[in-house]
Structure formats: C-alpha cells, structure tokens
Amino acid sequence: MRWSWLTRTRGLAVLVGVAFLLVLFSPQIQRRPSLIIEQPLLLIESWLQRALGGLGAVAEHVTDRYVALWDLDEENRQLRDEAARLRQEVTRLQEQLGAAGRRDALEAFGRELTGQAVVADVIGRDPTNWYQSVLINRGQRDGLRVDMGVAVRDGVIGRVIKVMPKTAVVLLLSDRNSVVPGMIQRARDEGLIEGAGGGQLRMKYVSTLAEVQIGDVIITSGLAGTFPKAMRIGTVSAIERMPDAISQQLTLTPAVNLDRLEEVLVLPLMEHDPEGER
Amino acid sequence: MNALVVIGLCLLIVPLQMQVAGLIAVAGIRPDLPGAVIYGIGLLGGPWTGGGTGLVVGLLADRFGGGLVGPQLAAKIFIGVVGGLLGRRLLLADTKTHGGLSLVLFLLQGVWMTATIWWRTGEGWRELYLTAAPEACYTAIIVMIGLWLMRRRIGERAERLTLLVDR
Numbered sequence: 395m396r397w398s399w400l401t402r403t404r405g406l407a408v409l410v411g412v413a414f415l416l417v418l419f420s421p422q423i424q425r426r427p428s429l430i431i432e433q434p435l436l437l438i439e440s441w442l443q444r445a446l447g448g449l450g451a452v453a454e455h456v457t458d459r460y461v462a463l464w465d466l467d468e469e470n471r472q473l474r475d476e477a478a479r480l481r482q483e484v485t486r487l488q489e490q491l492g493a494a495g496r497r498d499a500l501e502a503f504g505r506e507l508t509g510q511a512v513v514a515d516v517i518g519r520d521p522t523n524w525y526q527s528v529l530i531n532r533g534q535r536d537g538l539r540v541d542m543g544v545a546v547r548d549g550v551i552g553r554v555i556k557v558m559p560k561t562a563v564v565l566l567l568s569d570r571n572s573v574v575p576g577m578i579q580r581a582r583d584e585g586l587i588e589g590a591g592g593g594q595l596r597m598k599y600v601s602t603l604a605e606v607q608i609g610d611v612i613i614t615s616g617l618a619g620t621f622p623k624a625m626r627i628g629t630v631s632a633i634e635r636m637p638d639a640i641s642q643q644l645t646l647t648p649a650v651n652l653d654r655l656e657e658v659l660v661l662p663l664m665e666h667d668p669e670g671e672r
Numbered sequence: 673m674n675a676l677v678v679i680g681l682c683l684l685i686v687p688l689q690m691q692v693a694g695l696i697a698v699a700g701i702r703p704d705l706p707g708a709v710i711y712g713i714g715l716l717g718g719p720w721t722g723g724g725t726g727l728v729v730g731l732l733a734d735r736f737g738g739g740l741v742g743p744q745l746a747a748k749i750f751i752g753v754v755g756g757l758l759g760r761r762l763l764l765a766d767t768k769t770h771g772g773l774s775l776v777l778f779l780l781q782g783v784w785m786t787a788t789i790w791w792r793t794g795e796g797w798r799e800l801y802l803t804a805a806p807e808a809c810y811t812a813i814i815v816m817i818g819l820w821l822m823r824r825r826i827g828e829r830a831e832r833l834t835l836l837v838d839r
Contacts, residue, residue: 411727432731432735435728435731435732436732436735438683439683439686439687439732439735439736442683442684442687443687443690443691443736446687446688446691517690517691518687518690518691518736519690519691519694520690520736520737520738521686521689521690521706521732521733521736521737521744522704522733522737522739522744522785523701523702523704523803523807524737524739524785524789524799524803525737525738525739526738527737527738529690529736555738556735556736558735561736563735563736563737563738565738566738569738570789570792570793570795570796571738571739571792571793591796591798591799591802592802
C-alpha cells in the first residue's frame, strides 16, 4: 500500500484539505467533534486511550523495581525476585484496596454534595507541554457535558472542556485559559481565579478594600453554575497591591496537588442560583 | 513507506505521549514524541506523507488536549511537510545535522504555540524559555537517537531514491 495515488491527485487533495481545515476552525466544531470522519477516529483513539490507561503505571513500576536488580548474582537474584514478587503482590493488593477505598470515599462525597456526580479515573495527561489538562475515562455516554465542574475531596481541580463519546478533557485550574469565580472565605470578597503557570493560581479583581492575609482560604463562590458554593480552591501565598490600582492581585497555592490526580468527581451543572446558596 | 505502519503510528503516538512521556520528563518538560515521529515519517515518506501524518496526529493532539482545535494541527502539518522536503535533499545528512534542523523546527513550533497562548490570554511570553526552548532541545535529541537507530533503513531508502533518479 503506497501513497503515490495522493501525489497524482494533488490539486484535489489540497482543496479537500483546505475545506477540512475551514470546517474544523468553525466555533461549533471547536467545542464538540461533529465531522463524520472525526467521530470514528476519536472513538478508536478513546478506546486506545482507555486500553493503554495502565501503561504508564506499569512502565513506572518496571523502571522502579526491576532495573536495579540486573547486576546481582544468580542466587541472590532468585531470592530477591521472590521477595520482589511478594512485595509486588502486597503493593498490588494495597493499591486495589486503596483505590477501592478512595473511590468509595469519592462516591460518598459525591452523594453528599449532589446526587448525580460521576466518579472517573484519570487516564492521561495533556499531549503537549502547553496546556494543563487531563483525560478522564467518562464521556458523553456517561452524561458528561461541557462546563461541568471536576473536584476531589480536597477541593476543585477544573472543569470539563471537551466531551467525546467515552472520554472527556478536563482543563485544570492551573491552565492559563482557566477562569473560576472565587471568594475569600474569611473576608467574603470575590474575584476571578486564573491559572498562572508553574502550578500556581492567581486571583484577580479583588477589591483593595478587602482585608486579605497570607494563608487565607479561597473557596468557590457558586455563581458560575459550574461548582457549588464553598468548595476549597486554595490558599493565599502572596499579595500584590499596586499603588493607585482599584483592585489587588493574589497568588494562590492550589488546595489539590494537580500533578497527582487519580480518581476525580465530575459534578453536574448547577441551576443558576442568584444567592449562590447551594 | 508502508501505510499501515504510518496509520498505526498516527493512532498510537498520542496515547503514548499522554501516558508514557511523563516518565521521561526532565524538570517537568516532556519531549514532543508525536513531533519527532512526524519529522521522521516526513523524512522517509516525503512531504505528502509527512503532512498527512501531521494532520491526523495534530488533530488528535488538539482534540485530546486543553487548547483550541487548530494550533497543534497547523504545527504538526508544518513539521511533517518540512521534514518531507528536507528528506528529499538531506536524507543522508548525519544525525547532528538532522538534530540541528529539527531543533529549529521545534523552536518554531514553540514560538507558534507561545503566540497562540499570548493571543488568547494576553501573556505567556515567558513560555519561550520555560517551555519552548527546553522542549525543542529535548525533542531534537530524541530525533537524533531515533535517526541513529534507523540509520540502516534510511540508507536503504536513500539507495532506492537514487536508483529512481538514475532511471
């Protein structure tokens, strides 16, 4: 099977390519794949993503545990292999127990928070270094929609931005494109929380009258309909007050370690509540 | 190039990047494995094969990533086509030359991605030295290793091309 047919029909290929790109850049396609040729491609890819979901963990395990044993002599190798196998078995069982426990806790937390939350596993990181996002193993078929909030027990982590049949992309709070309305828990002043790069968050448009202190807890305000009120976002680690400015800017440390996510809870979209009392 | 191999690589490289590339990250920077593969495919298969691979891989990277659909698509098509054009003239160049050329390509990709982030958020130029430069260097090293491992296959391909020109 060769590609020479393509070179014979260059003009047609260029036209089809340009038309494809034009359709692809349309705003509706940006949010949801709807091209006939794109759907099966994404379905195959989602299946591959789910199938390879454990590959990273297996590779990490191999590099951590077995590479160091190469240079031992035969007798010790056998004994150590046996010990390693048993340790691995214990680790695997502990991991299963831990995962089941975490999942149960997350489900209970979801029920407590709202009745229709969906527990999902993180199966991949963003394919580039340019964005902060994760791929989860739940999608349109599980009732996920764009703009749904995503959280863990310790606090919020981001929101769903792309939904495919069996997977979804979650934009993390630390991404520069992420914006979440928040509130200083103690002072009750509101602002917008954006990703600042380097795993940090930034809270903008906070009134200069607000009495903020380092260590203050920032929570969701419940206004955007993505998160219920009073979920933890992070803590204030630096305050920037510009002279003559009408607002101050806060640097936040996220409540959740966004580099180590395993199971997450996808929250249903909230009905708009002017009081934000959910 | 065998189309089945190209299709297989197109489908597998994005999931591998998302799940395995983190293990070889240096200071939080992962190499752009899809970019390296597209450059290699372009080099061996020509600009059309490179561009086509870039289109599919770029689309998947955009769909499964946190950004808009478009930036990675355009960058990967560019890498594939330029890799293909370089392959026509410099297929037998040494790995250092290819390392240098791919470094330039990946730096251009970094500048493009930084510009798209700046366009959306109004900031992010720091990413040029925090992300673009380290990623380009790391990926160029991966390209050099890959081409060194495939040197026999590249030699065969160059021989076939020479025979075709002679005829």
